[in-house]
Amino acid sequence: MPPYEEDTRKVQTAVIGRPGSDWPVFLPFDHDDYDRFMQGRSRDDFYCGTLLGGCGKKLTAKRYLHKKCHFAHRPPVHCRRTQTGEDSADHLYIGQALQRWLRRQGHQKVTVSYPDLGSGPGGAVEVRFGSGTRLIRVQMDRMSLKQWETTRAQFTGDNMRVQWVYGPNSGIAHNEVKAQGHAIRFSCRTEGDTRKVYVGTQHPDQSVKLVTLDECHLTDEGIVTPHLTNERPMATDVDTGMDTTNQLAFPLVPGQLAFTASVPAEEQNVTARRLYEADIQPLGSVMTRMRIALPLHSVPPSPHRLNVIESTAHLIPLTDSGTGQRTWFIETAGFSPLPAQSDPRWPDLRPAPEPGRLPSPAKSAAPAEDEALVGFLRGKLMQIARSRGVINWETLIRYKGYAPGDFTPQDRVRLLVAVDRPRTSGKPVLSSLVKLANQAPGPVSRFDEVLAGLGWGADLLPEEVRSIWAHQRKTAYDLVRQEAPSGNTAPPGGATPDGSDLISRFRAELERVAFRRSLINWSTLVKVTGARSGGITPSARVRLLVAVDGSYSHARPVLSSLVKLDGQETGPAPFFGQVLRELGWTPGSTLRSPDAAWPTERDRAYALVAKAVSASKNPPPPVRADHALWARLGIKRKTVVKAVRRALVSAAQRGVRVSWQTLASAAGVKPEALPDRTRASILIDVDRGAGQDGVLLSSLVVSPGNLPVPYFADILKYLGRPYSSYPLELSRIRKVEQARVFAAYEGSVNREEA
Structure with missing residues (x-):
């Protein structure tokens, strides 16, 4: 191939991040799936990965209507990659899946390699864990019997416990069946925009039964599938006579159960498992002390950590033959320790303190320091009330230099009670503005204990606690509003009647900017959100932007980084540093100042909003609410939407296309009064209820020359429909949608030309 020619081979897989990445992606064949695949991605994300046997150069995703979509190299091309089909990255998908599966079962040191056995990287997948003494080897390439025997002997000589697993084309799984009575096989299937990994059990009759990897568990023997478990004979403990197989078992939902304070049980009544006594709490329920059964060779759970059961688990009854009493235990393949010592999803779980761990003198919340700390917390919560927001407890204490682990839940209750004492009539409970990180909206964990410390009853029902919390939060916001005439405590909205509504409008507009x-x-931000800039002082502007962003978190975009002053070319606004510090940001080893952090926070905002858009399948509306516009026109927006919908239905019944001038006349507004972005917003509302399969009335709106309106692609994109930036393709889509509309309304009125 001459170097100036473009490589048109149908490369279906790539890697993302860098040329040597082991993170694969599969480009769907269909153009509709292609559009969903590309949401949140850019054309510079893909590489012809070296672990795919590729050249490491960037690939371009190609979209086609009448042939398969695929990746292609950018000229000039010099690549000798031989495997380019949909299964060409299966070794990477299998390696990633095994790595995630082992880590969910408590193995932290998991390494994956892809040896080159002569045909390129990925001839095998080798996953090492258990301090490097255990290995799962997935044989992908074909191998002779002699090679197989030699390699097995080599691993045995290395004193390593190895389980051999076989890919779909290895051709030697039958040798494993002869040696072990069965073989474990891996295969991948295309499902949507990925390749899903399946595990099969091959029997002597060559039949293979497939399950997902999450349905399997790990034992000393290696990967065990449900088919192998069901085929094994019933095991009975010799000492207790407890039957541990073929019993009733209730499946538990992964990720809904956590435990801590685990200690080995004195009696081990479960074959091939090790029992632990632990404090266990299901999501939304109370804590209980019971037993949990883990594989013999799983990493023992630490009593000083909070652990989540994220793999397959069952609740199993056991009957003690000596007493006749039935007990229960939880059997699971593994667990994942959490980095934090507490989690709002399981508020009753309290890990035991680590031996010898004492808080440093500088970070100790000793009683002598409580008064200063309480005063600081009270002042910070008053600032949060002025911004009509809430704050994470973790962020709140970091303002004073503490870490979340420096305080127990009891310490938190004690400090929040001190912040709000004494309780007097009309005084708000500022603790109502505090929540825990990642907590759903609502009262902070143990808020009922805070209320009890302030004089409320100690036996409040959950709905009573929530009602008091909502009332006290509103009282805190109202108090700030009453203090507004003093000058320094104005609500962030200035002259606006509803600060929370203004914050929502600011946030929505900044998300559109990020998109x-x-x-x-x-x-411009003030104008399009309907605020009055004269009522927003510089200090109120900072409080407003702080309220928009809430608090600093790596999982949340800093939308304030997208705001600049008029006439400013680029870079952080003069007030960005103050906003960032108020959010709880602290300098790091590389980003020592807000100015240095600004490009990072701006790019994070772009990426996190794009990720949220990709997950929701709906980008932010390409238009603004235009509150000021409708106020100036003296007409309600929903009235115009209804009139436009009626006019489009009438056009569909008559089989004609219409211009925007016709729709504006039907709605009683001048055509030039509504800019393109507002017209698009109206048509989006008209077609919002059409779903993924309904007809689009907006396709009947045409520009002069019977061309699509310039914002038709934005409408399709927002509604989650296939779209294109190419005029010919967009025109084709518009014609197809028009034909569907006419077919849906056919027969109502004789057709006539528009």
Whole structure:
């Protein structure tokens, strides 16, 4: 192939991040699946990975309507990659799946390699764990019997416990069946925009029964599938006579159960498992002390950590033959320790303190320091009330230099009670503005204990606690509003009647800015959200942007980084540093100042909003609410939407296309009064209820020359429909949608030309 020609081979797989990445992606064949695949991604994300046997150069995703979509190299091309089909990255998918599966079962040191056995990387997948003494080897390439025997002997000589697993084309799984009575096989299937990994059990009759990897568990023997478990003879403990197989078992939902304070049980009544006594709490329920059974060779759970059961688990009854009493235990393949010592999803779980661990003198919340700390917390919560927001407890204490682990839940209750004492009539409970990180909206964990410490009853029902919390939060916001005439405590909205509504409008507009990967002038932001800039002082502007962002977190975008002053080309706004510090950001080893952090926070906002858009399948509306516009026109927006919908239904019944001038006349507004972005917003509302399969009335709206309106692609994109930036393709989509509309309304009125 001459170097100036473009490589048109149908490369279906790539890697993302860097040329040597082991993170694979599969490009779907269909153009509709292609559009969903590309949401949140850019054309520069893909590489012809070296672990795929590729050249490491960037690939371009190609979209086609009448042939398979695929990746292609960018010229000039010099690549000798031989495997390019949909299964060409299966070794990477299998390696990633095994790595995740082992880590969910408590193995932290898991390494994956892809040896080159002569045909390129991925001839085998080798996954090492258990301090490097255990190995799962997935044989992908074909191998002779002699090679197989030699390699097995080599691993045995290395004193390593190895389980051999076989890919779909290895051709030697039958040798394993002869040696072990069965073989474990891996295969991948295309499902949507990925390759899903399945595990099969091959029997002597060559039949293979497939399950997902999550349905399997790990024992000393290696991967055990449900088919192997069901085929094994019933095991009975010799000492107790407890039957541990073929019994009733209730499956538990992964990720809904956590435990801590685990200690080995004195009696081990479960074959091939090790029992632990532990504090266990299901999501939304109370804590209980019971036993949990883990594989013999799983990493023992630490009593000083909070652990989540994220793999397959069952609740199993056992009957003690000596007493006749039935007990229960939880059997699971593994667990994942959490980095934090507490989690709002399981508020009753309290890990035992680690031996010898004492808080440093500088970080100790000793009683002598409580008064200063309480005063600081009270002042910070008053600032949060002025911004009409809430704050994470973790962020709140970091303002004073503490870490979350420096305080127990009891310490938190004690400090929050001190913040709100004494309780007097009309005084808000500022603790109502505190929540835990990752907690759903609502009262902070143990808020009922805070209320009890302030004089409420100690036996409040959960709905009573929530009602008091909502009332006290509103009282805190109202108090700030009453203090507004003093000058320094004005609500962030200035002259606006509802600060929370303004915050929502600011946030929505900044999400649209992030989706467009751009910046916005402060004056423009104020104008399009319907605020009055004269009522927002510089200090109120900072409080407003702090309320928009809530608190600093690596999982949350800092939308304030997208705001700049009028006339400013780029870079952080002069007030960005103050906003960032108020959010709880602290300098790091590489980002020592807000100015240095600004490009990072801007790019994080772009990426996190794009990720949220990809997950929801709906980008932010490409248009603004235009509150000021409708106020100036003296007409309600929903009235215009209804009129436009009626006019489009009438056009569909008559089989004609219409211009925007016709729709504006039907709605009683001048055509030039509504800009393109507002017209698009109206048509989106008209077709919002159509779903993924309904007809689009907006396709009947045409520009002069019977061309699609310039914002038709934005409408399709927002509604989750296939779209294109190419005029010919967009025109084709519009014609198809028009034909569907006419067919749906056919027969109502004789057709006539528009």
